[in-house]
Amino acid sequence: MADPLCHPALLTDLYELTMAAAYFDNDFRAKGSFELFMRSLPAERSYLIAAGLEQALDYLENVRFQASDIDYLRSQKVFGNVSGQFFDYLRDFQFKGEVWAMPEGTPVFSEEPLLRVTAPIIEAQVVETYLLSIITFQTMIASKAARVVGAAQGRDVIEFGTRRAHGPEAGTLAARAAYIGGCKGTSNVEAGRRFSIPVFGTLAHSFIMAYEDEEEAFRRFEDIFPDNATLLIDTYDTLAAIDKIVEAGLRPKMVRLDSGNLIELSREVRRRLDEEGLPETQIFATSDLDEHVITEMLAHGAQVDAFGVGTSLATSKDAPTLSGVYKLVDVFGGQGPSYRAKLSGGKVSYPGCKQVFRRTGPDGKYKEDVVCRCADRYEDATPLLGCVMSEGRRLNSAPALPEVQRRAREEIARLPDSCRRLHNAVAYPVRFSRKLQQLLEEFRNRVSPAAGKPSVR
Amino acid sequence: MADPLCHPALLTDLYELTMAAAYFDNDFRAKGSFELFMRSLPAERSYLIAAGLEQALDYLENVRFQASDIDYLRSQKVFGNVSGQFFDYLRDFQFKGEVWAMPEGTPVFSEEPLLRVTAPIIEAQVVETYLLSIITFQTMIASKAARVVGAAQGRDVIEFGTRRAHGPEAGTLAARAAYIGGCKGTSNVEAGRRFSIPVFGTLAHSFIMAYEDEEEAFRRFEDIFPDNATLLIDTYDTLAAIDKIVEAGLRPKMVRLDSGNLIELSREVRRRLDEEGLPETQIFATSDLDEHVITEMLAHGAQVDAFGVGTSLATSKDAPTLSGVYKLVDVFGGQGPSYRAKLSGGKVSYPGCKQVFRRTGPDGKYKEDVVCRCADRYEDATPLLGCVMSEGRRLNSAPALPEVQRRAREEIARLPDSCRRLHNAVAYPVRFSRKLQQLLEEFRNRVSPAAGKPSVR
Numbered sequence: 001m002a003d004p005l006c007h008p009a010l011l012t013d014l015y016e017l018t019m020a021a022a023y024f025d026n027d028f029r030a031k032g033s034f035e036l037f038m039r040s041l042p043a044e045r046s047y048l049i050a051a052g053l054e055q056a057l058d059y060l061e062n063v064r065f066q067a068s069d070i071d072y073l074r075s076q077k078v079f080g081n082v083s084g085q086f087f088d089y090l091r092d093f094q095f096k097g098e099v100w101a102m103p104e105g106t107p108v109f110s111e112e113p114l115l116r117v118t119a120p121i122i123e124a125q126v127v128e129t130y131l132l133s134i135i136t137f138q139t140m141i142a143s144k145a146a147r148v149v150g151a152a153q154g155r156d157v158i159e160f161g162t163r164r165a166h167g168p169e170a171g172t173l174a175a176r177a178a179y180i181g182g183c184k185g186t187s188n189v190e191a192g193r194r195f196s197i198p199v200f201g202t203l204a205h206s207f208i209m210a211y212e213d214e215e216e217a218f219r220r221f222e223d224i225f226p227d228n229a230t231l232l233i234d235t236y237d238t239l240a241a242i243d244k245i246v247e248a249g250l251r252p253k254m255v256r257l258d259s260g261n262l263i264e265l266s267r268e269v270r271r272r273l274d275e276e277g278l279p280e281t282q283i284f285a286t287s288d289l290d291e292h293v294i295t296e297m298l299a300h301g302a303q304v305d306a307f308g309v310g311t312s313l314a315t316s317k318d319a320p321t322l323s324g325v326y327k328l329v330d331v332f333g334g335q336g337p338s339y340r341a342k343l344s345g346g347k348v349s350y351p352g353c354k355q356v357f358r359r360t361g362p363d364g365k366y367k368e369d370v371v372c373r374c375a376d377r378y379e380d381a382t383p384l385l386g387c388v389m390s391e392g393r394r395l396n397s398a399p400a401l402p403e404v405q406r407r408a409r410e411e412i413a414r415l416p417d418s419c420r421r422l423h424n425a426v427a428y429p430v431r432f433s434r435k436l437q438q439l440l441e442e443f444r445n446r447v448s449p450a451a452g453k454p455s456v457r
Numbered sequence: 458m459a460d461p462l463c464h465p466a467l468l469t470d471l472y473e474l475t476m477a478a479a480y481f482d483n484d485f486r487a488k489g490s491f492e493l494f495m496r497s498l499p500a501e502r503s504y505l506i507a508a509g510l511e512q513a514l515d516y517l518e519n520v521r522f523q524a525s526d527i528d529y530l531r532s533q534k535v536f537g538n539v540s541g542q543f544f545d546y547l548r549d550f551q552f553k554g555e556v557w558a559m560p561e562g563t564p565v566f567s568e569e570p571l572l573r574v575t576a577p578i579i580e581a582q583v584v585e586t587y588l589l590s591i592i593t594f595q596t597m598i599a600s601k602a603a604r605v606v607g608a609a610q611g612r613d614v615i616e617f618g619t620r621r622a623h624g625p626e627a628g629t630l631a632a633r634a635a636y637i638g639g640c641k642g643t644s645n646v647e648a649g650r651r652f653s654i655p656v657f658g659t660l661a662h663s664f665i666m667a668y669e670d671e672e673e674a675f676r677r678f679e680d681i682f683p684d685n686a687t688l689l690i691d692t693y694d695t696l697a698a699i700d701k702i703v704e705a706g707l708r709p710k711m712v713r714l715d716s717g718n719l720i721e722l723s724r725e726v727r728r729r730l731d732e733e734g735l736p737e738t739q740i741f742a743t744s745d746l747d748e749h750v751i752t753e754m755l756a757h758g759a760q761v762d763a764f765g766v767g768t769s770l771a772t773s774k775d776a777p778t779l780s781g782v783y784k785l786v787d788v789f790g791g792q793g794p795s796y797r798a799k800l801s802g803g804k805v806s807y808p809g810c811k812q813v814f815r816r817t818g819p820d821g822k823y824k825e826d827v828v829c830r831c832a833d834r835y836e837d838a839t840p841l842l843g844c845v846m847s848e849g850r851r852l853n854s855a856p857a858l859p860e861v862q863r864r865a866r867e868e869i870a871r872l873p874d875s876c877r878r879l880h881n882a883v884a885y886p887v888r889f890s891r892k893l894q895q896l897l898e899e900f901r902n903r904v905s906p907a908a909g910k911p912s913v914r
Contacts (some may be wrong), residue, residue, distance in 0.1 A: 008647050010646040010649075010670045011619075011645070011647040012627075012644070012646055013619065013644040013658060014644050014645075014656045014657060015644065016658075017646060017658070017662075019661060019663075019664045019678075021681055022664065022678045022681040022682070023667075025680075025681050026681065028677075030667070032667060034663070041732050069650065072649075072650045073646075076649075076658075077684065078685055080684075081684075082681060083882065119834060121667055125663060128661075129619050129620045129645075130625050132621070133619055133624055133625045134625060142793075162468075162470065162586050163585070163586045163589040163783065164590070164593065164778050164779075165590055165594070166624070166630075166631070166772070167586050167591055167595075167623070167626060168590045169627065170623040170626065170627040171586075171590055173623075173624045187471050188468070189468070189470070189474060189529075190469075191466040191531045192467075192471075193526065200471060200476070201473075201475050202472050203476065204472055204582075205799050206491070206578075206784070206785035207476045207479065209785045210480075210485065210489060211485075220485075223482075223483065224475075224478055224482050224538060225475060225479070227537075228534075228535055234801045235799060235800070235801060236800050236801075237800075253913065258804075260736060261799070268901065303614070315623070315777050315778050317777055320623075320773075320774055321621050321766045321768050321772050321774055324620070325623065327663070328662070328666045328667060339665075340666040343664050343692070343717065344716035347715075347716050373487065404869050409801070445695055451633035
C-alpha cells in the first residue's frame with residue numbers, strides 16, 4: 001500500500017517522464033533553472049497574491065515513485081525502448097534541488113517569477129505539473145479572496161465554497177488560500193483541521209424542513225447551540241420567521257438570509273430585530289455573493305454584519321484560470337552558453353535566473369517592480385525572492401497561516417490605490433532591467449539570426 | 458496515522474456536523490431523502506453528462522471519522538454544549554443508506570435529480586458537501602469535454618490540463634471526466650494509472666531549449682522514442698524546424714504546433730511534410746484551444762490530426778461552476794406528512810422522491826423528459842434513475858470506463874441536433890408531471906397559507 005505521506009510522482013504529465021527518460025538515456029546530467037510565473041493577468045485582476053508555496057515545498061520533500069508506479073510505467077508501450085537503468089533511477093528518485101520563492105502573501109504581477117527551481121534537469125522537470133497546479137490555483141483563490149474581502153469593508157467574509165469547488169480537495173486548498181487572502185475562516189472542517197483555520201457554520205434549509213414546524217426547528221437548534229446559533233430564516237417566509245423567533249423567545253447569535261432582495265430584506269430584518277429587543281443578533285448574508293454584489297449591497301445600505309461567499313470564491317468564477325508557466329531559463333553544465341529562452345510567437349520568455357525588486361515611494365506605497373538578473377542589486381529596493389529550499393530540504397519551518405494572512409493584508413495596503421480598484425484598476429508598473437533586455441537580444445541573435453524575418457502568422 | 462483507504466468525514470461543511478449534533482441530541486432519528494440536481498444550466502451549456510458517481514459511491518462506502526478527527530471536533534468551542542454520546546456516535550459512523558442514480562455518461566438537464574440518497578438524516582446530511590463537489594465537478598468537465606470532442610469532428614482530443622486545474626487532484630478527476638466526455642486520453646499519468654485511461658505525451662519547450670541545438674534535441678528524443686516521438690517544433694521558428702527534421706532524416710510520429718497562427722502554420726507544415734516524404738507524420742495542435750477555436754480552425758482548413766486541450770477543458774473555463782444542490786425532499790418516520798420542499802424566493806424545489814423518464818421519438822432521438830413521483834410509471838419511456846447502493850454497499854461493480862465513454866457517446870448522439878449546437882442550442886424539453894405540480898401546490902398551501910402574499914423582494 002502507498003505511504004500516505006508520500007506524494008505520488010505519477011501526478012505529472014506523461015511528457016515529463018518521457019523527457020526524463022530521454023535525458024537519462026542520453027546521459028544528459030546538467031542542472032537547469034526553471035522559473036514559475038504568470039504570463040499575464042486576467043482582465044478582472046490587477047494584482048495577485050502568491051499562495052501555495054507550503055504545499056509545493058511539502059510535495060518537493062516527499063515526492064516518490066512507488067514500486068507499483070514503476071510497474072505501471074514499464075507496462076506502457078511508450079517506454080518500450082527505455083533502459084532498465086532509468087527505472088532504477090526512478091525507484092530512488094528524490095528532489096534534491098534548490099528553490100527560491102516569494103513568501104506566501106506577497107502581491108505579484110504578470111511575468112514576475114514567483115518561484116525558481118534549480119536542480120538536475122530531470123528532477124526539475126518531473127515536478128513541473130504539480131508545482132504549477134498547486135501554486136497557480138492557490139494564488140488565484142487568494143487573489144480573488146482579497147477582492148471580496150476588500151469589498152466587504154471590514155465586515156467578516158467566510159469561505160463557504162467546497163460544495164461547488166473543483167472536487168473536495170480543491171475546496172480544501174481553496175479554503176486555505178481564501179484565508180491567506182483575508183477571509184476570517186471557512187466552512188470546510190478538514191481545512192480547519194489540516195491548516196488550523198477557524199471554521200464556521202450556520203444551518204441548512206434541510207434542518208428547517210426536517211421538522212414539520214419552522215419554529216420547532218429553530219428551538220431545537222438553539223437548544224444545542226445556545227451561544228452561537230445562526231438561524232436560517234428564508235426557508236418559507238423570511239419576515240414571518242423573525243416573528244417566530246421573537247415569539248419563541250429565542251436569542252440567536254445571527255440570522256442568515258439566503259434568498260430574495262438582500263438589501264431590502266436585511267434592512268427590514270435589522271429593523272424588526274432592533275424593535276423586538278434583539279439588537280445583538282447579527283445578520284449573515286449568503287446567496288451567490290461576490291465582490292461586486294457585496295459592493296452594491298453595502299452602497300445601498302444593506303444591514304449585513306458578515307458575508308458567506310461560496311461558489312464565486314472557491315472557483316474564482318470570473319477568472320477561473322491563471323496563465324501559469326514554468327520555463328527553463330538557464331542550464332548549468334550543459335553545452336555552450338547557459339542562458340535559455342523561448343522565442344515562440346507571442347510567448348517570449350526572458351533568459352537567465354531573475355530576481356524581482358520592489359521600490360517604495362515617499363508615501364510608503366509601492367511604486368514599481370524591476371525584474372532583473374539574479375546577481376543584480378538595487379540599493380533602494382527590496383528583493384522579493386528568497387532561498388527557501390536547499391538540497392531538497394526546507395530551510396525554515398512554515399510560517400503560521402495567520403502570519404501569512406497578516407502579511408498579505410499589509411502588503412495589499414501598500415499597493416497604489418489605483419491598482420486596488422475592482423473596476424478599471426491601473427496596471428502596477430513592472431519593468432525588465434536593461435541588462436535583462438540585452439540578454440534577450442543576445443540570445444535571440446545567437447539562436448535565430450533571422451528572427452527579424454516575419455514567420456507565418 | 459490515517460488509513461489511506463478511508464475518506465475523511467471532516468471533508469464536509471461545519472454546519473453538516475452542527476446539524477448532526479442537533480439531530481442527535483434532540484433524538485431526531487427519522488430517515489430522509491435528498492436529491493442532487495442542478496438548478497439551471499450555464500448559458501453556455503444545453504446539456505450535461507452525468508459523471509462522478511463512482512467516486513461518490515467509493516466515498517459513501519468508506520467515509521469514517523478518525524479518532525483524531527473527533528478530538529479536533531471536541532476541541533472546537535461550538536460543540537461545547539453537545540453530548541458525549543454524539544461523539545461516540547461519530548466514532549462508529551458509517552453510511553448505511555440507499556442511493557439511486559443516473560449511470561455515468563447519461564445526458565442530464567437542469568432540475569432533474571441525478572442522484573438520490575435515502576438514509577438516517579444525519580448520515581444523509583454529513584455526506585452532502587463531498588457528494589455535491591465530486592459529482593458536480595466531474596459532470597461539469599464531462600459536459601465540457603463532450604463539446605470539445607464534438608467540435609473536433611472525429612479527430613482525437615487529448616486532455617492536457619492538470620497544470621492549470623484547481624490543484625493536482627482536481628486535474629486527476631478532470632482527466633477521468635474528460636475521458637467520459639469523449640477524450641481519447643490524458644497527459645496525467647496518475648489518472649492513467651488510477652482509472653486505466655490511455656496516457657499521451659509530447660515534448661516540452663524546455664527539452665528543446667536544454668540542448669544548444671534544436672536539431673540535436675530532436676535527434677536525442679527520437680533515439681529513445683523511435684516509434685512514437687511527437688516533436689515540438691515552435692520553440693524558435695516552426696518552419697525552420699521542419700527543415701531540420703528533414704535534414705536529420707527523422708521520421709517523427711507527430712509534430713506539435715503550440716503557437717502562432719495554427720491554421721496557416723498547420724497547412725504549411727502539412728505541405729512541407731508531404732513534399733519531403735513524411736506524409737505519415739501527423740500534426741498535433743495545442744495552445745489555448747477550446748471548442749470554438751477548434752471549430753474555427755477546421756472551418757478554415759487547418760490540417761490537424763489531433764488536438765491537445767488543457768486549461769479550458771480541465772477547468773470548464775467558460776462555465777467553471779454548475780449550480781448543484783442537494784435538497785431534502787422527503788422525511789420518513791418524522792412528524793406529519795412526509796413530503797418536503799423549499800419555497801425560498803427564486804429557489805423553489807419540488808417535494809417528494811422523483812424519477813426521470815426519457816421519451817424517444819420515431820426517429821430514435823430523445824424528445825422529452827418527464828420528472829415525476831418515484832412511484833409513477835410511463836410505459837412509453839425509460840426511467841433514468843436506478844438503485845446503485847443499498848445499506849451502504851454498492852450493488853454492482855463499477856462499469857469499465859471505456860464502457861461509460863461509449864454510453865455517453867451513444868446517448869449524446871440521440872439528443873436532438875438542435876440541442877447539441879455549440880451556439881444558440883434549443884433547450885431540451887423537460888417537464889414536471891401534473892401530480893408533482895399538485896404536490897408542490899399542496900405543500901405550499903400547508904406550510905405557508907399566505908404564500909400568495911408577496912414578500913419583500
